[in-house]
Amino acid sequence: MLSLYEDYKSEPMSLTLDEMASLHQDMAGEIGSDAEALDLYKELLAAAVRYSESRSNWSLWDREKKQEEDSARTSRHNKVIIAFNMLARYLKMQGKSASWRDVLGEESENPYYRKRIGDFACYLVFMESLNAR
Secondary structure: OOOOHHHHHOOOOOOOHHHHHHHHHHHHHHHOOOHHHHHHHHHHHHHHHHHHHHHHHHHHOOHHHHHHHHHHHHHHHHHHHHHHHHHHHHHHHOOOOOHHHHHHOOOOOOOHHHHHHHHHHHHHHHHHHHHOO
16 A cells, blocks of 8 residues: 555654644744754764664565564664754754754653654755755
């Protein structure tokens, strides 16, 4: 079955494209031209690219391949979360609110926040891919 954006939006704690665009804009505004923040964003994006590759292949893989790749996908997801946290922590140290990170939520509060963070990581890859044309 072909998956559609409407299917995604019906999932618990999903973010709309408009919400993700707003979070991305907030993040970009706080990063600005700060060299350290830009480096942390690049690290985040690199982790997101690796994670999105696993995630986008998930529906293509058979059960055996999913079992084989599951721990690597989880590790990549963890690295994305760490990269988001590092960027947010740095921005807060610079006096920024990093409220976009609060919107993404904490996995300890609700397991769906983990999925939400992964969704936003994939959005960042999507936007960077479009802008690389």
